[in-house]
Structures are given as structure tokens and as C-alpha cells.
Amino acid sequence: MVRAKGEVDFRHFEPTLAARTLQVASAPETLGHLLFVESGKVSREHVAGNDAWQAPCLAFLPGSGPMKLVVEAGSNASLIGLARADIDESKSANGELLCSLLSAEPRGIPVERRHMARLAPLLAGLAREREEENGEARTATEAYVTLILIETCRLVLPDQGRTAEEPGSTNLLFRFRQLVERHFRSQRSIATYAGELGITTDRLHDICRRTTGRAPLQLVHERLTREAALNLERSTRSIQEIADTLGFRDATYFSHFFKRQTGLPPAAYRRRARVAGDEQRGTFTATYADWP
Known part of the structure; x- marks a missing residue:
């Protein structure tokens, strides 16, 4: 598959009565995926083993190879596929950190409820704009992605105990x-x-x-x-x-x-x-x- 210019890889999973299973394919330029689990549980099944993330959680998933996700019944989750261009366009000061996390092995970070409460409306807004098909919606989706990446950096930096990097x-x-x-x-x-x-x-x-x-x-x-x-x-x-x-x-x-x-x-x-x-x-x- 190939991503069209300005297109955002995004999928929102509303809570359902039955579990859902899907195969995720990555565009060649995809670095990896951000998985936000607001409630319930999401598992990743792959050739090297299985991983599972319980809400509230943020997971970094590498973009290469087939990836089967199982979204358990009653779970609310979102998946965003990111290319280098998406991170560059966000102009994040911590872009290299995000690129590294998206290119490495899968890892999950527990998220406090108060932080997930800040992310939830951004993810819902991105889902809403993705349903529209016009130039304004495309601009809005890019803005939502930028805000989501900012919040993601705020979550990741304390988790890794990072301080401001030296210039250069x-x-x-x-x-x-x-x-x-x-x-x-x-x-x-x-x-x-x-x-x-x-x-x-x-x-x-x-x-x-x-x-x-x-x-x-x-x-x-x-x-x-x-x-x-x-x-x-x-x-x-x-x-x-x-x-x-x-x-x-x-x-x-x-x-x-x-x-x-x-x-x-x-x-x-x-x-x-x-x-x-x-x-x-x-x-x-x-x-x-x-x-x-």
C-alpha cells in the first residue's frame, strides 16, 4: 500500500460486544504506529510472540512486517501510523526521540487517567475529521496529529527521566x-x-x-x-x-x-x-x- 500525500493512517476502535481481529499493513514509508488504549485491552500477535496492553496505555509499535491486532470486547482504542514526514511536519523538538521509539521494539507505557483524559478529545477530534473529505478536514487532521504528538512527548519524557538536551x-x-x-x-x-x-x-x-x-x-x-x-x-x-x-x-x-x-x-x-x-x-x- 502507498499513502497519498496529506493522508493520515488512523483507525479508531469504539467499544463493541465482541472482540475484533485485524491485520495491519504498513506503507513503505511508515516508521511505526502509536496505539492508544483508553479502555479495555489490545493484543498484538506476531511471528516472534505476543504482546498485550491494558488501558490506560500508550504503545509504540514498529512499522515493518505484518501485524495482527486483537481488540477485546468493550475496548476503546486508537491506532496512528506515522511516517518521518508526519513527525517532521509537527516540528516537535523531540522528533528524533519519537522516531527512535517508533523504529525500535514494541513497548508500552502506562498512562495516568488524567493524561488520557487530555488525549481522548484529541483522538476523538481526529476520528471526526477523518470522516470528512475536504481541504479543511485535511488541515484539521494534521493539526490534531501535531497536538497528539505533543501530548505523546509529554508522556514519554517523564517516563524516560529526560531533561532538556544540550544544543546540537x-x-x-x-x-x-x-x-x-x-x-x-x-x-x-x-x-x-x-x-x-x-x-x-x-x-x-x-x-x-x-x-x-x-x-x-x-x-x-x-x-x-x-x-x-x-x-x-x-x-x-x-x-x-x-x-x-x-x-x-x-x-x-x-x-x-x-x-x-x-x-x-x-x-x-x-x-x-x-x-x-x-x-x-x-x-x-x-x-x-x-x-x-
Whole structure:
């Protein structure tokens, strides 16, 4: 699927008497999804295992690969798919933090009722504007997304114990992520990345730790793992071919790396992904393109 310019990936789940199951597909440019659970419970079933989030909760979900969500009966939840452009357009001072959280492993953050009470009308407003089909509604949806991202940052920063960043660190992290995106297949050392940024490895490590909670090498490995998973799920390439494409010296080394990151060897991950896909095609399948 491809997102049209100005389109917002959004789905609001009103409380119902029965549980709902849906398959979420991501546009290529999607970094990840924000899941807001106002009441009830939402579960995510995927090839590497299952996750569940109980209200009130905010969850960050990576955008790559198929994702099956189960919304329990009586649950009220919203799902927003975000691309880099959405975050850039919001002009958030903490955009890099959001990008990192959306690109990492799934994680949930408990939300106090008073904070969810501030988010609820914004999510309801976004749902309302999504039903309109005019230029004013598009402007309104973009404004709601910006406000939701602002509130999300307010929730996340206290959770991670962050203080104001020193000048220039956000820009350095952005440049580092750009370099990783360009060179992650070449298995560069962190010292090489730091040298190209004109800083020491210690400084790069400090910036990444303070801003994302993870070391530079973890960020590189997460990007490699994400690309490997996409290849296993969506291509017919052999394990050796995928290993070669991603710069590993042999398939065995790649298999050890992938299992360490995901808990499954590449072949087992691919089998589970295919079984999950077959089961979903035989029962209920829906993508964002299927949603109104």
C-alpha cells in the first residue's frame, strides 16, 4: 500500500460486544504506529510472540512486517501510523526521540487517567475529521496529529527521566540516523560513524543513550534486524543471499545474529511468518487500504 500525500493512517476502535481481529499493513514509508488504549485491552500477535496492553496505555509499535491486532470486547482504542514526514511536519523538538521509539521494539507505557483524559478529545477530534473529505478536514487532521504528538512527548519524557538536551545533540542524532540508513548494510564500525560526524565515540554513545535510551550499536543492529525481517517475510531470497545483501560474512554468522536479536533463527522466523500469513488469509484480512 502507498499513502497519498496529506493522508493520515488512523483507525479508531469504539467499544463493541465482541472482540475484533485485524491485520495491519504498513506503507513503505511508515516508521511505526502509536496505539492508544483508553479502555479495555489490545493484543498484538506476531511471528516472534505476543504482546498485550491494558488501558490506560500508550504503545509504540514498529512499522515493518505484518501485524495482527486483537481488540477485546468493550475496548476503546486508537491506532496512528506515522511516517518521518508526519513527525517532521509537527516540528516537535523531540522528533528524533519519537522516531527512535517508533523504529525500535514494541513497548508500552502506562498512562495516568488524567493524561488520557487530555488525549481522548484529541483522538476523538481526529476520528471526526477523518470522516470528512475536504481541504479543511485535511488541515484539521494534521493539526490534531501535531497536538497528539505533543501530548505523546509529554508522556514519554517523564517516563524516560529526560531533561532538556544540550544544543546540537538532536541534530547529531538525526545525522547519525541518516548515516545508518545509508550504510547499515556495510557493517561500519561506530568509530567510523563518529568520525564522519566529527565527534568522539564516547560523545555519540552519550547522545544516543540520553535521547533514545540505547547505544549506537543497538540502533544499528535494530535497523539491520528490521531489514532482515522484511527480507524474510516479503522476499524469496535464500538465507545466504540475505546475509550477503546485509554485509554478513556468511549465513551462519547472520543466523546467530538474527536469533540473538529476535529469539528465532531466520528459517524459523520465515516459516512462522508464512504460517501466520496463510492463517490470516484464510480467516480475516484487512489492511489500512480496506478501512474507511
